[in-house]
Amino acid sequence: MIDRYGDPEQRRRWLPSLCSMDLVASYCLTEPGAGSDAAALKASARREGDHYVLNGTKQFISGAGASGLYIVMARTSGEGASGISALVVEGETAGLSFGANERKMGWNAQPTRAVIFEECRVPVANRLGPEGIGFKIAMAGLDGGRLNIGACSLGGAQAALDKALTYMRERKAFGRRLDEFQALQFRLADMATELEAARVFLYSAAAAYDRGDPDTTQKCAMAKRFATDTGFKVANDALQLHGGYGYLAEYGIEKIVRDLRVHQILEGTNEIMRVIIARGLVGR
Numbered sequence: 001m002i003d004r005y006g007d008p009e010q011r012r013r014w015l016p017s018l019c020s021m022d023l024v025a026s027y028c029l030t031e032p033g034a035g036s037d038a039a040a041l042k043a044s045a046r047r048e049g050d051h052y053v054l055n056g057t058k059q060f061i062s063g064a065g066a067s068g069l070y071i072v073m074a075r076t077s078g079e080g081a082s083g084i085s086a087l088v089v090e091g092e093t094a095g096l097s098f099g100a101n102e103r104k105m106g107w108n109a110q111p112t113r114a115v116i117f118e119e120c121r122v123p124v125a126n127r128l129g130p131e132g133i134g135f136k137i138a139m140a141g142l143d144g145g146r147l148n149i150g151a152c153s154l155g156g157a158q159a160a161l162d163k164a165l166t167y168m169r170e171r172k173a174f175g176r177r178l179d180e181f182q183a184l185q186f187r188l189a190d191m192a193t194e195l196e197a198a199r200v201f202l203y204s205a206a207a208a209y210d211r212g213d214p215d216t217t218q219k220c221a222m223a224k225r226f227a228t229d230t231g232f233k234v235a236n237d238a239l240q241l242h243g244g245y246g247y248l249a250e251y252g253i254e255k256i257v258r259d260l261r262v263h264q265i266l267e268g269t270n271e272i273m274r275v276i277i278a279r280g281l282v283g284r
Contacts, residue, residue, distance in 0.1 A: 009125070028073065029058065029140075041073060048156075050124050050125070051122060053119055061113060062107075069091065071128070072089050074241070086128040087272065098115060099113045099116065105261065106262055121170060142267055146223070150234050150263075153230070157195055161188075161191055164242065184241065195234050198230040199223070202223045239253045
């Protein structure tokens with residue numbers, strides 16, 4: 001978002017460190033009372049001279065407390081999407097604080113916290129683009145984020161399938177290796193086929209994103225829905241193929257299943273993906 005919507009000074013200031021990952025950024029859109037209905041957000045930024053004074057709370061923010069930058073969608077004017085602007089808040093800014101690290105079903109390798117702004121003064125120079133296009137910036141960021149989370153699902157599911165193949169070569173039942181049973185071979189064949197179909201679909205949507213196709217948002221929503229549903233199903237099937245051992249932490253499958261489950265919620269729930277797809281189809 002900084003690369004696409006930032007001015008030359010903003011790009012010079014932040015992109016080198018972001019690209020080298022010396023600096024990590026968090027995306028701050030969701031609020032306690034505004035999840036799927038993101039345009040209803042309440043965080044406000046009133047202008048005072050060459051600063052905005054930011055107040056409000058963002059919820060479920062990945063990397064909160066560890067990131068050096070926070071790209072925040074805040075209301076700078078009236079109600080609705082047209083009143084939202086995008087501000088880049090640096091991690092050491094006075095008035096910025098964080099809630100407790102959430103205890104989650106999965107994704108425990110990174111912190112998830114509320115991000116709290118209390119009379120937080122942010123330079124106007126940190127605004128991305130003009131006032132009022134923050135919602136457009138946020139939605140454009142979600143297109144790429146949906147591709148990313150789909151790719152995460154495919155990677156996790158492939159790892160689970162690989163683990164299942166290894167296990168089934170080694171495990172015997174009724175005097176035969178598990179991978180010699182045709183019923184289980186059919187299960188493996190379906191898992192591999194569905195995973196490959198999701199991978200091709202995701203690559204196609206990513207190519208549309210790179211080209212800037214007019215139906216990019218719809219394609220990204222389709223790919224995210226399909227890849228995350230498929231990824232979770234394949235990982236869950238891999239757990240089943242391990243039998244009771246799949247439920248044990250030492251085999252690593254249960255962690256993949258827990259981590260992939262939230263991908264059907266992140267970057268817009270898969271129900272919202274269906275809303276986006278349907279609106280594209282019927283022209284709304």
